[in-house]
Structures are given as C-alpha cells and as structure tokens.
Amino acid sequence: MNKTKILLTAFLLCNPLLANLAMAKNTIEDCQNAILNQETIAQSSRCLDGVIAEVDRELQTWVNLHTFNLEEKALVNGRYSALKMFKRSQSNFITFRENDCRWQYLAISPEQGAGLAYKKCYILLSQSRITELSAISEPEKS
Numbered sequence: 001m002n003k004t005k006i007l008l009t010a011f012l013l014c015n016p017l018l019a020n021l022a023m024a025k026n027t028i029e030d031c032q033n034a035i036l037n038q039e040t041i042a043q044s045s046r047c048l049d050g051v052i053a054e055v056d057r058e059l060q061t062w063v064n065l066h067t068f069n070l071e072e073k074a075l076v077n078g079r080y081s082a083l084k085m086f087k088r089s090q091s092n093f094i095t096f097r098e099n100d101c102r103w104q105y106l107a108i109s110p111e112q113g114a115g116l117a118y119k120k121c122y123i124l125l126s127q128s129r130i131t132e133l134s135a136i137s138e139p140e141k142s
Contacts, residue, residue: 041112048119055126062133063090097125 031047070083101121108114 019028038061042117044116045119048116048123052126053121055123059126059130059133062130066133066136093129097122097129100125 031044031051066086067083070086074080074083101118104121105114105118108117
C-alpha cells in the first residue's frame with residue numbers, strides 16, 4: 001500500500017476520533033452534573049450509557065488503527081508476532097476492565113449507585129486505554 005493511501009486512511013480514522021473525544025468529554029461532565037443535581041439513578045445511568053457508547057466507538061477506532069498498521073507491517077516483513085501480541089493485549093485489557101469494575105460494583109452492591117460506579121469505572125479505564133493507544137505512534141522509517 002502506498003504512503004498516500006496510508007495517510008488518507010489514518011486521516012479518515014483519526015478525524016472522527018478528535019470530534020468524539022470532545023463530545024464524550026462534554027457528555028461525561030453532563031452526567032457528573034446530573035448525579036450532583038441528584039437526578040434519578042435511572043437518568044444518570046442512561047447518561048453514562050451514552051458516554052460508554054461513545055468511548056467504546058473511540059476505543060474500537062484506535063484498536064482498528066493499530067491493528068491495520070500492524071497488519072501492514074506484518075505483510076511487509078512477514079513477522080506477525082507484534083500483531084498477535086497486540087490482539088492478546090487488547091483481549092487482556094477487556095478482561096481486566098471487566099474484573100476491575102465488577103469488584104467495585106460488588107463492593108457497593110446491593111446499595112444504590114453500584115451500577116453507576118461500574119459504569120464510571122468502565123468509562124475511566126476505557127479512556128485510559130484510549131490515551132495509551134493514542135500516544136503510541138508508528139516509528140519513523142529511516
């Protein structure tokens with residue numbers, strides 16, 4: 001694949017990310033305000049569900065971008081170990097996120113707010129993973 005196609009693909013993948021990041025940040029702030037204004041648990045939960053949907057889309061975009069880059073690299077050099085390890089890393093992250101948020105839920109349960117704690121945990125860990133993936137760039141070729 002030539003450099004123009006790669007740059008165009010990277011631009012098309014990254015452009016929506018920047019818009020989604022700003023939108024998700026505003027949404028989580030709105031949800032925090034809803035919680036502070038003591039809106040119902042159901043309203044706050046629906047608000048956080050919207051943030052989760054945005055964060056999931058953004059995370060999947062970053063995963064797709066890195067997978068694409070690693071697949072391209074593997075096609076050139078014939079080494080698939082980095083791609084396999086990245087996929088394993090992402091699978092392990094999903095397992096970690098689930099377990100980490102689940103214990104927080106169980107620690108609060110059966111009190112109200114356990115579901116909100118789970119969703120906030122899910123959002124924060126996903127945003128952390130997005131930050132991590134967005135900081136990793138393709139090494140420059142000499």
